[in-house]
Amino acid sequence: MSFLCATRMRGGYGGADILQGCDITVEKGEIAVIVGPNGAGKSTAMKAVFGMMSLREGSVVFDGEDITKLSPQDRVAKGMGFVPQTNNIFGTMSVEENLEMGGFLRRDDISVTIEQIYDLFPILREKRAQAAGELSGGQRQQVAVGRALMTQPKLLLLDEPTAGVSPIVMDELFDRIIEVARSGVSILMVEQNARQALEIADKGYVLVQGGNAYTDTGAALLANPEVRRTFLGG
CATH class of the missing domain: 3.40.50.300 (P-loop containing nucleotide triphosphate hydrolases)
Known part of the structure; x- marks a missing residue:
């Protein structure tokens, strides 16, 4: 199967x-x-x-x-991880806070996964402290995908x-x-x-x-x- x-x-x-x-x-x-x-x-x-x-x-x-x-x-x-088409980020939270929210089910150290996502999307490392709602459309999508990946x-x-x-x-x-x-x-x-x-x-x-x-x-x-x-x- x-x-x-x-x-x-x-x-x-x-x-x-x-x-x-x-x-x-x-x-x-x-x-x-x-x-x-x-x-x-x-x-x-x-x-x-x-x-x-x-x-x-x-x-x-x-x-x-x-x-x-x-x-x-x-x-x-x-x-399973799901990224909807719209309303897929927390706009007033920073990029890093969005990623941390993605790890809410985790009971282990999530910092390693955050670093992996920054390696995958380097622009997010640069903008880690910026409010996600201020990013470009493509960057917001990267945040949304990254947040879903936080659940591994x-x-x-x-x-x-x-x-x-x-x-x-x-x-x-x-x-x-x-x-x-x-x-x-x-x-x-x-x-x-x-x-x-x-x-x-x-x-x-x-x-x-x-x-x-x-x-x-x-x-x-x-x-x-x-x-x-x-x-x-x-």
Whole structure:
């Protein structure tokens, strides 16, 4: 069984189901990317994996354990980290205070992990005492990812990590995401910048109307003429 195995997920927010039986799997150390048109259920699928939306059908198995009924807090304790698209930092707190908040579940010395995050995102070391809300959009995203990494997750969930940032910053964030995956952390990412995300993806999912339209390696999806024409702009 895969490290993360979310199968036949069906559910929504009270009305009609948004997810229509979609499947998402991620292996250890793998970068998996969910792409697709607006309204396809990409973020909903990620929230279902993290327990922010109850499933009407289906299951989520993580590291060999069925966690379908667990709360998001319990999933963090099991080894999931989640970075939402918005409202993902404490703006009035300093960069370092944000990272310390990320380590609230830890009972060991968190200073080593903070230094690892500063090595990953050197600009945060420079701005460690600055209020996170005063940073640029890309730097705030680095704080958000860093705070999630403070929990020492086995699986990191990223919802639109490059939304609203410049192409240069997007490339830098993707480079750092590759570094995180190389350290052994699995990545599940929702991205609107589909072409660029698939370039770094080991596995890609194209969702349409809450279901799996295409599932393949990132390279194979980029080479698929139908995927290119329909979802990647040719």
